[in-house]
Amino acid sequence: MSETTNASKSDSKTQTYSWTSHLLICVVLTVVAIVVSFGITKHLILGDVNDNVPYTGSAEQQIRLRANYIEVDPTLRTVTVDWFPLPLDCSANPEMVVKIFADPNLLVPAGWGEDATPSTTRPFAPIFELNTTHCCQHTNYDSFPIFRTVLKMTGLSGSDQLTPRTGTLQAYPHDQYFFQVSMFAQMASTNASVGLVLGSSFGIPINFDVLLDKSHSVNNDNGILLYFTVSRSAAVIGLVITIVTANWLVTIAFLWITVAAFMWETDIVAEMFVLPVATLFAFTTVRSNFPGAPAGFGAVVDYYGILPNIGLITLFTAVLLFGVLYRRIATSISKMSNNSTVPRFP
Numbered sequence: 001m002s003e004t005t006n007a008s009k010s011d012s013k014t015q016t017y018s019w020t021s022h023l024l025i026c027v028v029l030t031v032v033a034i035v036v037s038f039g040i041t042k043h044l045i046l047g048d049v050n051d052n053v054p055y056t057g058s059a060e061q062q063i064r065l066r067a068n069y070i071e072v073d074p075t076l077r078t079v080t081v082d083w084f085p086l087p088l089d090c091s092a093n094p095e096m097v098v099k100i101f102a103d104p105n106l107l108v109p110a111g112w113g114e115d116a117t118p119s120t121t122r123p124f125a126p127i128f129e130l131n132t133t134h135c136c137q138h139t140n141y142d143s144f145p146i147f148r149t150v151l152k153m154t155g156l157s158g159s160d161q162l163t164p165r166t167g168t169l170q171a172y173p174h175d176q177y178f179f180q181v182s183m184f185a186q187m188a189s190t191n192a193s194v195g196l197v198l199g200s201s202f203g204i205p206i207n208f209d210v211l212l213d214k215s216h217s218v219n220n221d222n223g224i225l226l227y228f229t230v231s232r233s234a235a236v237i238g239l240v241i242t243i244v245t246a247n248w249l250v251t252i253a254f255l256w257i258t259v260a261a262f263m264w265e266t267d268i269v270a271e272m273f274v275l276p277v278a279t280l281f282a283f284t285t286v287r288s289n290f291p292g293a294p295a296g297f298g299a300v301v302d303y304y305g306i307l308p309n310i311g312l313i314t315l316f317t318a319v320l321l322f323g324v325l326y327r328r329i330a331t332s333i334s335k336m337s338n339n340s341t342v343p344r345f346p
Helices: 002-044 132-136 234-263 271-288 300-341
Strands: 062-073 078-087 097-102 128-131 147-152 176-187 193-198 208-212 218-220 223-232
Touching (some): 002 234
Antiparallel strands (some): 097 128, 218 223
16 A cells, blocks of 8 residues: 555656656746847838938038938839938027038939939039028928938949949848938128038838948038948848748648658648648748738749749649549449459358
8 A cells, every 4th residue: 555655756746847848848848048139120220311421521611410310112113211400509500501412313303493404514403401500490480491302223333434233123121222322511792612511320120220331431521421231130031031931831741741641651640631722822821921022923032932832732733633533442442342343142
């Protein structure tokens, strides 16, 4: 009796230890998964666009210019930016009227003010006029100093030479684009150069990483000339690659199921057809939800991750269906042959 009691106590301790160890393992794995996930996510979150190029000119009059990068549209090839011109020092320059000009060929639409023919000549119509008196002594009658530019985005890198790059939606999610900002400022009364001191910009275009090419960007008495590279964010690229990899894993798994069903003559059950049918609909649905992907078919991700998966799964489904048909026909013929050889008695 005592031996039975000791054995039951030992089994109870073993079960308690096993349950405790399993719970501890689950807690540790949960903590590790959360920490790793948050650590990766923290590095994937993009910061504000950095367009800080120090002013190297010698103009006596200067103004501050801040930017808010709002949106990147790869379909229309545009970048929307809000600009905030402000006096650099109201005590030093209390009364000053500054005209800000921009390269009209880099803007959408091409001309500002009156209709103009695109050319390489110096722009003559300002895109904004800043009166520092109104800014320094702001009242309710004064307009807020802000203007918006819609910049053209291209697939050519123009910093050194016009070099074609992957500036097309077909290269999604590895498509890459370029845009430039070209501005200068002058005194309205004397046309003297006014320095543009770039303040800290802000704004994060969703799903895109906007990087400044500091090696070619300049900011001097002739104005600012900034070169930017636009590419998909690491989060978008990682998501697309993960989904494409998952699609291929499902396709390969179904390939093995199809091969196993014929090599080892296992039963082909109804559950084998649930996976391919559901996957065919899932592939097309997931493809339409790729962030920023082109609406139509033809991107690189379609040729490598969607089209072959759909084609292979359709083929495997057809093979399984014909396999079911063949086995049923063979079974029926076998039964008919057995019935015909059975002796009949009157």
